[in-house]
Amino acid sequence: MTARIALATAAAFPDLDDDGSVLLSALESRGAQPEPAVWTDPRVDWASYDLVVVRCTWDYHERREEFLAWADRVGSRTRLVNSPAVLRWNTHKGYLRELAEAGLPVVDTTWLEPGDHFAVPAAGEYVVKPAVSAGSRDTNRYVVGEHNELAAAHASGLLAAGRTVMVQPYLDQVDSYGETALLCVGGEFSHAIRKGPLLEPNGAPVTGAYKEETVEVRVPTDEERAVCEAVLDKLGSVPALDGAGRADLAYARVDLVPGPDGSPVLLELELTEPSMFLVYDGGDGSAAAGRFADVLVAQAS
Ligand SMILES: Nc1ncnc2c1ncn2[C@@H]1O[C@H](COP(=O)(O)OP(=O)(O)O)[C@@H](O)[C@H]1O
Ligand SMILES: [Mg+2]
Incomplete structure (x- = not known):
């Protein structure tokens, strides 16, 4: 059939x-x-x-x-x-908090719920973004002292709209090193890409459907591969996933950026509708697409 x-x-x-x-x-x-x-x-x-x-x-x-x-x-x-169940769990970035509490390296995040008051961080550059988002929507980068009012208005606007807000230090090594996205199919690593930095300094919040990305093939470091494995392994013990583990995932993307000390931290685990960058598998894209197709054909039968 x-x-x-x-x-x-x-x-x-x-x-x-x-x-x-x-x-x-x-x-x-x-x-x-x-x-x-x-x-x-x-x-x-x-x-x-x-x-x-x-x-x-x-x-x-x-x-x-x-x-x-x-x-x-x-x-x-x-x-x-x-x-x-995976889509429900993954479409709200509260999953990052759960993974951090489980001991995984996750970008440092302050969580604000509607009714909470936004306080400007102590120093440096930081990011304000909603917990439900994609394509850098409503995500912006601010400097303490320079954009306090702008940032407060951004955060309060999101909170007033009933949204959960995330405040993170701006991990500035992304400016040179970029973000490493590890693409996985059937719960196993397939290939990886480098994505350039996306947030403009002093820029207005991104409002387009998605922001233009610069992408190239990347060979992940052993440390990045290890974090990717640790994240996927952890899924089997997430209560909301009801025992479904990494092998049940048709697709996954693990987005890592260098943390303050240079070691990779999780910025996003995309299990909903990740771009899989299939054409960046180092060849013409047919190898990665073939691996993904094999997984899907097996799941369809
Ligand atoms: N804390 C951060 N430090 C540096 N860059 C960030 C940070 N948070 C977000 N970004 C940048 O914004 C982009 C979008 O943020 P992300 O958390 O991946 O949300 P989404 O892709 O779901 O919109 C990232 O790819 C990255 O370039
Ligand atoms: Mg992202």
Whole structure:
């Protein structure tokens, strides 16, 4: 039987992205029948697919509850990856707090809930961002003493809108070293890329659908690989994931930046709709796309 696989996307990206094209070819060459499907389109019969793969649903952060309800609905009718429980846990960055408490190296974060008061950090450069976000939305970088009012207005605006706010030191080694994203399929490391810094000094908050990224192939250090492994290993003991571990993840992206002492810290664990940078596998992208397609075909059967 030919596996029918839906690649779920947003209405604004009906033809998916660069990952989408190479993934569609890799799935087709393995005898599967993949097609893009818009998650908000009421005409899509999700149950008619053997597998639904969340891919370019990049508008979910504006309507998280609706997205999670969609995931639950689809997940009750067919197989959805990543699973609804993973999506629920991962679409709020509170998961970072849980991973930090479990002893993993995570970027230092002060958490503010609606009703809390924003206090300017003691010194240096810092970042204010919402706990539910993607593509650097509503994320900005400030300097103590220079942007106190701007930062306070940003944080209070988010809190007044009922959102959880994260305040972090700006990890400035990202300016030279960049961010290392480790891409994993089926719970195993596949390839890695370097992403340039994204936040402008003194810049206005990013408001586009996503901010332009400079990306290149990167060979991760042993230390980065070890943090990636430790993060994936920890998932099996996260209560919200109900025992689902790394092997249950169709896809994952572990984003690391050098911390103050230069050793890698987790900035984001993307288990929802990460760009997989398949075309940056060091070749023409077919190797990484092939590994991902193998995992998906296995999950569809
Ligand atoms: N604490 C930080 N230090 C340095 N750069 C940061 C920090 N937080 C965010 N950034 C920059 O902003 C980008 C987006 O932030 P991130 O936490 O990855 O949220 P998302 O990708 O979900 O919007 C990162 O890729 C990084 O370039
Ligand atoms: Mg990110």
